[in-house]
Amino acid sequence: MSFLAVSLLKFGFSQAKKQRAKKQGQQFQDPSAYPQYPQPYPMTEYPPGVAPGSDVAYPPSSEPTSKRSKAMGMLISALRFFQFVFGLAVIGLYGQDVHHDHKAKDTWNAKWVFALIVGFLATSTAVIHLIVPFLTRKVNYRPGAKLQLPRFAWEFVLCVLWLTLFGIFGKLYIGVYPSDSNSDSSKRDATSTTSELGDASKINRMRHAVWVDLVNLVFWAVTASWALLQWLKARREDGPVVFDAEKEAGSI
Template sequence: MSFVAVKLLKLGYSQAKKQSAKKQQHQQFQDPAAAGYPPYPQPYPPYQPYPMGEYPPGVAPGTNMSYPPENDPKPSKGSKVISMIMSALRFFQFVFGLAVIGLYGQDVQHDHDSKNTWHAKWLFALIVGFLATTTAAIHMIVPFCMRRVNYNPSPALRLPQFTWEFVLCVLWLTLFGIFGRMYIGVHPSTSSSKRDSDSSTSDLGDASKINRMRHAVWVDLVNLAFWFITASWVLLRWLKARRPAGPVGVDAEKEGA
């Protein structure tokens, strides 16, 4: 009997030891900080109801809320059309600037070949045409080269740009006034018997020069119109950039008032 009792005591002791080991292992799994391990992060925090006072006015739980879309980097259809129009204007500014250089450059080249003194008025016309042509070429080349890097000029550069284009407008207006006063209403004489007509046109050049200068005057006027349009557009963009944005969340009734 004593042998059976010893066996039962050993069996009970081993079972108790196993149960205590399982219990200790279970406690270590539930409380890893006690075992020396960092606590596991909880994937989801316990649910807490959203306070009603934090909801926006006029919005209840379950209401579909729409938020304004973020700034879309892609240009809109209207901006693309305006960009195409401005590119066309820059191209015409470039072409008509070259036309002015060609029309007035013939007389300067003739004076150079004849070893005569260059006239200041014709030199002034060449300078204006060169400045306008160079400016238009820059406005065409820079956006084309910067298209791949999404180049967007700073609004701070629009004021100097407007100032320069305004200067070009003044130069074109001056050029039109100088040669318009000289050649508008003047026609080359067709008869050698008209002494008054010969004397009035002899200082302005021969018939071909007078006809060429009469056309050049109207080309100057077209250039003035082109540069006035682009200068006005740059000014409007600068004023729009300076205007502060309206407050967010304004009611439609307040905006219409």
């Protein structure tokens, strides 16, 4: 009896070892029994000339336009519209005298022609800035850093032109009043020069044109400052791709 019991015990122990080995084999063959790790990033997806471990600056992800950005875009568009309107006003104020000289077959005055050129350049620039947002369907359209700097440079040139125009005609007409017998004596200090500057209607028109020039100067100074800020911001956002050649050579 004892021999039979020992035999049964050995048989049961061997069967238990077989079952345990069978379960372990199935566990090694089942891929779901182990955690799945992410596959390595394929080398073909890397940008050309960039290897793993290099410092790469990627562009920021596109985010929805905030209400503040939309408000600033609408404000700048309003300033562009006023630049267009006041530029046309300058062309109309100074163009009357040029048209009169042309009609009388007289030589055009260089100062009035300069005023027309400045007004035309400013008006054309304002029209371009008003049309571009409609073409791109973006209220707060912002060109890249490569275009921001030329835009600021051009608007700075326009500021210098408006400042020059204001200085020329301000020196001629600020404080000058038309000669009138009914006017106060304090307003007739420049009676001897009014005949050289034109009649009463021309002097009054030019005195108003000087302040329109000043308003244009303020408008373009504001937008030029805005263009400068946008260029500095775009320059910070657009970072170049940095490639460490020494690190790449060491990895090889």
